[in-house]
Amino acid sequence: MSVLVVVECAEGEVKKSSLEVATYGAQVAAMLGTTATAIAVGEATEANLAKLGEQGIAKVLYDAEPRLKDFVNNAYTKLIATAAEQEGAQVLVLANSNIGASVGSRLSVRLKASLATNVVELPKTDGGQFVVKRGAFSGKAFSDVVLSGDRKIIAVKKNSLEAKHDAGKTAEVVAFAAQLADADFADAPKQVVMQEQTGGVLLPEAELVVSGGRGMKGPENWHLIEELAQALHAGTACSKPVSDVDWRPHHEHVGQTGITISPNLYIACGISGAIQHLAGVNSSKVIVVINKDPEAPFFKAADYGIVGDVFDVLPKLTAAVKELN
Amino acid sequence: MKFLVCISNVPDTTTKISFTPDNKEFNKAGVQFVINPWDEYALTRAIELKEANAGSTVTVLNVGEADTEPNIRKALAIGADDAIRVNAAPQDAFFVAEQIAAVAKDGGYDVILMGKESIDYNGFQVHGMVGELLGIPTVAPAMKLDMAGTTATLEREIEGGKEIVEVSAPFVASCQQPMCEPRIPNMRGIMTARTKPLKVVPAVGDAARTQVAEFALPPKKQGVKLIDAANAGELIKLLRNEAKVI
Ligand SMILES: Cc1cc2nc3c(=O)[nH]c(=O)nc-3n(C[C@H](O)[C@H](O)[C@H](O)COP(=O)(O)OP(=O)(O)OC[C@H]3O[C@@H](n4cnc5c(N)ncnc54)[C@H](O)[C@@H]3O)c2cc1C
Ligand SMILES: Cc1cc2nc3c(=O)[nH]c(=O)nc-3n(C[C@H](O)[C@H](O)[C@H](O)COP(=O)(O)OP(=O)(O)OC[C@H]3O[C@@H](n4cnc5c(N)ncnc54)[C@H](O)[C@@H]3O)c2cc1C
Numbered sequence: 001m002s003v004l005v006v007v008e009c010a011e012g013e014v015k016k017s018s019l020e021v022a023t024y025g026a027q028v029a030a031m032l033g034t035t036a037t038a039i040a041v042g043e044a045t046e047a048n049l050a051k052l053g054e055q056g057i058a059k060v061l062y063d064a065e066p067r068l069k070d071f072v073n074n075a076y077t078k079l080i081a082t083a084a085e086q087e088g089a090q091v092l093v094l095a096n097s098n099i100g101a102s103v104g105s106r107l108s109v110r111l112k113a114s115l116a117t118n119v120v121e122l123p124k125t126d127g128g129q130f131v132v133k134r135g136a137f138s139g140k141a142f143s144d145v146v147l148s149g150d151r152k153i154i155a156v157k158k159n160s161l162e163a164k165h166d167a168g169k170t171a172e173v174v175a176f177a178a179q180l181a182d183a184d185f186a187d188a189p190k191q192v193v194m195q196e197q198t199g200g201v202l203l204p205e206a207e208l209v210v211s212g213g214r215g216m217k218g219p220e221n222w223h224l225i226e227e228l229a230q231a232l233h234a235g236t237a238c239s240k241p242v243s244d245v246d247w248r249p250h251h252e253h254v255g256q257t258g259i260t261i262s263p264n265l266y267i268a269c270g271i272s273g274a275i276q277h278l279a280g281v282n283s284s285k286v287i288v289v290i291n292k293d294p295e296a297p298f299f300k301a302a303d304y305g306i307v308g309d310v311f312d313v314l315p316k317l318t319a320a321v322k323e324l325n
Numbered sequence: 326m327k328f329l330v331c332i333s334n335v336p337d338t339t340t341k342i343s344f345t346p347d348n349k350e351f352n353k354a355g356v357q358f359v360i361n362p363w364d365e366y367a368l369t370r371a372i373e374l375k376e377a378n379a380g381s382t383v384t385v386l387n388v389g390e391a392d393t394e395p396n397i398r399k400a401l402a403i404g405a406d407d408a409i410r411v412n413a414a415p416q417d418a419f420f421v422a423e424q425i426a427a428v429a430k431d432g433g434y435d436v437i438l439m440g441k442e443s444i445d446y447n448g449f450q451v452h453g454m455v456g457e458l459l460g461i462p463t464v465a466p467a468m469k470l471d472m473a474g475t476t477a478t479l480e481r482e483i484e485g486g487k488e489i490v491e492v493s494a495p496f497v498a499s500c501q502q503p504m505c506e507p508r509i510p511n512m513r514g515i516m517t518a519r520t521k522p523l524k525v526v527p528a529v530g531d532a533a534r535t536q537v538a539e540f541a542l543p544p545k546k547q548g549v550k551l552i553d554a555a556n557a558g559e560l561i562k563l564l565r566n567e568a569k570v571i
């Protein structure tokens with residue numbers, strides 16, 4: 001019996017969300033009186049994988065097959081299933097990311113496991129039941145879900161817990177070969193296109209986010225959003241109408257029909273706060289709203305607010321951040 | 326090409342969420358149900374591809390009780406040819422996936438499209454379960470879908486970018502924007518939808534693997550603290566010293 005953690009890597013680094021997942025997995029292992037092993041996917045360096053010891057991981061499996069550098073659904077599923085069987089994993093923990101959801105859902109069938117996605121807290125195991133809390137109704141509610149299968153798969157929502165850093169602790173990195181065949185790579189991507197991210201901060205992974213709505217008036221004014229984001233080292237986002245008219249790319253659109261984010265700080269500039277927009281951001285820890293209309297519904301969901309003109313307020317905020325730094 | 330489009334019946338996006346007094350069930354009283362917004366991308370794209378490929382058909386599928394039929398009819402009005410309702414209260418995602426897989430296998434569908442996720446249970450998981458049950462590829466979430474014969478080219482969103490993936494039918498894709506501009510029914514569609522076939526079939530498969538123990542609403546916000554626009558820099562100090570987020 002053990003806990004297996006799926007760690008996503010890119011350009012040699014372990015993704016921030018996977019450090020959280022590793023922390024989560026190690027804590028579940030401690031609860032169950034066992035150890036946590038990680039299986040790394042994507043492009044990783046041995047040094048960075050060994051550092052997963054800081055999150056409480058004992059051992060890291062890594063298959064250096066070069067075709068695993070990019071996400072291949074079938075190959076990743078087989079790789080992780082093979083590792084789960086070898087390790088006798090009872091609990092599998094992964095990120096609630098596009099990769100995590102793609103492989104987690106297939107694995108739940110292959111391993112006959114109970115799957116919970118969008119999980120926001122450590123499990124409760126009293127009374128012999130295994131219960132996880134997950135977000136539901138697009139951020140408007142939570143549900144406690146009993147995972148009744150012998151095996152369980154948990155996809156942890158980003159930024160739901162803080163990654164632990166026990167400096168100096170290292171994990172043993174072990175070569176792993178899942179004996180993948182060419183057929184496992186039949187759905188390999190023909191091409192991978194990465195988008196330019198403001199200041200290099202990936203929106204789904206961002207701890208701080210500055211977001212603009214129709215109140216920004218046009219794409220030519222977005223430098224105001226970007227300057228504040230750069231000063232804060234934040235990611236940038238937008239409302240749906242903004243991406244619908246191509247002021248901003250679609251991958252920045254947050255909300256019910258866009259991506260859901262839960263950063264530590266979300267700064268909404270010229271966004272009214274429609275319920276469908278809130279669905280994508282209302283689990284942010286702190287929400288700041290800048291809107292010239294004091295009646296804008298977003299103020300009801302905000303922690304801090306400024307009733308004012310974005311064109312006046314944003315430069316002041318950027319200046320204040322620069323001063324503080 | 327035979328398209329199967331899975332639609333979920335969900336509370337309208339503006340619904341104020343509440344639960345029964347024991348917090349065990351969603352309170353449906355007074356709630357209007359709609360086709361899951363993501364599923365509208367799947368439906369419209371299937372109809373577009375049908376129109377471009379003579380001889381193709383689009384079947385919509387819902388796992389639900391009779392109260393979902395108005396939205397199934399709406400999908401028919403938008404342009405699907407026929408519909409299947411698996412007559413069961415959905416228990417969990419695996420249960421739903423088993424029903425979809427059984428219908429897909431029975432009917433020999435080539436392309437199984439669904440929405441990225443349901444806006445009520447936010448599972449984002451049915452796609453992979455169906456693909457695995459049928460032993461066929463899944464592409465999730467897909468932002469673009471083109472077909473040439475039985476070969477599909479899709480754009481899959483990954484964090485920070487996209488992958489261009491090619492698969493041959495049969496396959497599963499879970500759809501999201503900007504795949505297409507979702508259509509709304511027109512008068513003619515609404516009239517013809519009334520007589521399009523809607524088949525009701527019994528559920529199959531095993532018991533659910535998860536059970537909801539309890540629902541809860543998020544804790545209420547304290548209320549907003551307003552800062553004077555003239556003194557906007559003050560906000561940054563509060564974010565550092567009070568909220569401690571920067
Ligand atoms: C099924 C469905 C799904 C949807 N999904 C999403 C979704 O995923 N994400 C999403 O964002 N929306 C979504 N919407 C749309 C949503 O209902 C709103 O229409 C949208 O969020 C409004 O965008 P906005 O706030 O940018 O624009 P508006 O509502 O036009 O608001 C602009 C705001 O800017 C303020 N403003 C104007 N000028 C200034 C200024 N100079 N300084 C300061 N403030 C100013 C105004 O007071 C106003 O509050 C969805 C709608 C439906 C029906
Ligand atoms: C009365 C009732 C009680 C329920 N009780 C529970 C419960 O106890 N536990 C629980 O987990 N869930 C419950 N559900 C939710 C239901 O089982 C969900 O449909 C199922 O969990 C899939 O949701 P998801 O968010 O996981 O799907 P996702 O993976 O997010 O859905 C992706 C896509 O799958 C398709 N899809 C999803 N559901 C259906 C469907 N029913 N028919 C056709 N296509 C579909 C849609 O295209 C959707 O966009 C209940 C629903 C109802 C109506």
